[in-house]
Amino acid sequence: MARNMHLPGLLVLLVAGLAPGIRDSLGAQDPGPGPPELKEVFKLFQIQFNRSYSNPAEYAHRLDIFGHNLAKAQRLQEEDLGTAEFGVTPFSDLTEEEFGQLYGNWRAARKGLEMVREVSFERQKEWTPQSCDWRKAHVISPVKNQGQCRCCWAMAAAGNIEALWNINFKPSVEVSVQELLDCGRCGDGCIGGYVWDAFITALNYSGLASEKDYPFRGRANTHRCLAPNYTKVAWIYDYIMLPRNEQAIAEYVATQGPITVIINSERLQHYKKGVIKGTPSTCDPWYVDHYVLLVGFGRSKVEEKGTEKDLSSSNRPPRHSTPYWILKNSWGADWGEEGYFRLHRGSDTCGITKYPITACIQNPGKKPVSCPP
Ligand SMILES: *[C@@H]1O[C@H](CO)[C@@H](O)[C@H](O)[C@H]1NC(C)=O
Ligand SMILES: *[C@@H]1O[C@H](CO)[C@@H](O)[C@H](O)[C@H]1NC(C)=O
Ligand SMILES: *[C@@H]1O[C@H](CO)[C@@H](O)[C@H](O)[C@H]1NC(C)=O
Numbered sequence: 001m002a003r004n005m006h007l008p009g010l011l012v013l014l015v016a017g018l019a020p021g022i023r024d025s026l027g028a029q030d031p032g033p034g035p036p037e038l039k040e041v042f043k044l045f046q047i048q049f050n051r052s053y054s055n056p057a058e059y060a061h062r063l064d065i066f067g068h069n070l071a072k073a074q075r076l077q078e079e080d081l082g083t084a085e086f087g088v089t090p091f092s093d094l095t096e097e098e099f100g101q102l103y104g105n106w107r108a109a110r111k112g113l114e115m116v117r118e119v120s121f122e123r124q125k126e127w128t129p130q131s132c133d134w135r136k137a138h139v140i141s142p143v144k145n146q147g148q149c150r151c152c153w154a155m156a157a158a159g160n161i162e163a164l165w166n167i168n169f170k171p172s173v174e175v176s177v178q179e180l181l182d183c184g185r186c187g188d189g190c191i192g193g194y195v196w197d198a199f200i201t202a203l204n205y206s207g208l209a210s211e212k213d214y215p216f217r218g219r220a221n222t223h224r225c226l227a228p229n230y231t232k233v234a235w236i237y238d239y240i241m242l243p244r245n246e247q248a249i250a251e252y253v254a255t256q257g258p259i260t261v262i263i264n265s266e267r268l269q270h271y272k273k274g275v276i277k278g279t280p281s282t283c284d285p286w287y288v289d290h291y292v293l294l295v296g297f298g299r300s301k302v303e304e305k306g307t308e309k310d311l312s313s314s315n316r317p318p319r320h321s322t323p324y325w326i327l328k329n330s331w332g333a334d335w336g337e338e339g340y341f342r343l344h345r346g347s348d349t350c351g352i353t354k355y356p357i358t359a360c361i362q363n364p365g366k367k368p369v370s371c372p373p
Helices: 007-016 020-024 036-048 056-079 097-105 154-169 176-181 195-204 247-256 267-272
Strands: 237-239 259-263 271-273 292-305 320-328 341-345 357-360
Touching: 036 056, 056 267, 056 271, 097 267, 154 176, 154 195, 154 259, 154 292, 154 357, 176 195, 195 237, 195 357, 247 259, 267 271
Parallel strands: none
Antiparallel strands: 237 357, 259 292, 259 357, 292 320, 320 341
């Protein structure tokens, strides 16, 4: 444990945040050494996320890691300049290294990726809506869980393709992530990858099969690409990189649909909810390692750090208002804000502007669709 951590105060907060049922099911047995309050919270964590350990030594090891992670979450909480809350998550019994090995993108995790050609798109007007949330248009598929396969790149690309397809053609397709893993040119997609490889696969096989026909198995089978076996349900004609400019990105998302971005994921292991706002020193914008789907943006009314309030509930003008991006992650729906998270908009938080990349899908007969506010 970090010596200067205020454990009891933090524990009260954590325990208070749990459902009464879980709180009541706290057992009285003492499974081993360690600070008693910490063991109680750890027990809640084990119940909430169905975690058991094979022997007392493993239990003690995980308890120790859990304690370190609570201290780290508290440090992140103090550092954060937005409204984010950090604490117990499904990943609280993993070290930073283990978390990186299980969920990091080994191929992409380095400073600076090779360039993709950047295009400027035709900016339609100097006006962007205040908010946009494509989830409300029912074009986004349910949150997935990449599990032990480091395929955030394929999950984000699939989410991008299906959202654009659904916006342009209406039917709600869900495309096969497994096809991207089995049929890519770079071998095992579960050790990480780049979104453009997913788009190249979709182009090469003239589209993607459905998730239903070719379901996610959690590991790549590169010797057995079944792309030709199934009917294609969505296809793309190109992919592009947008300008590294948050205003231009907002305009594109509002008028065209969700895009993929790659960010520095370091703070996400301990994230619970709210808007994360880092600085280049607390969240290095050049160390981007995790692909996610950018599905919209908005602005929260914040009275003070840590409390978000709806403006309508107060007559006073808000002291600060925090602009944010809404992002879909692929770590299951019990992480973050039901599988989603928010990053501060306007400060390149965690490198969000470094590689804004999207597939291109077009339906010439499409009626204009606008992003729900
Ligand atoms: C809890 O985990 C065990 C294995 O550790 C598994 O057999 C069981 O199905 C899990 N229960 C739930 C509700 O996920
Ligand atoms: C394109 O698809 C063919 C099979 O149709 C495959 O042999 C080839 O390796 C693929 N190329 C890439 C770049 O994925
Ligand atoms: C896929 O298609 C090939 C060639 O038609 C066939 O031999 C194979 O059995 C099919 N596999 C599955 C899983 O449908």
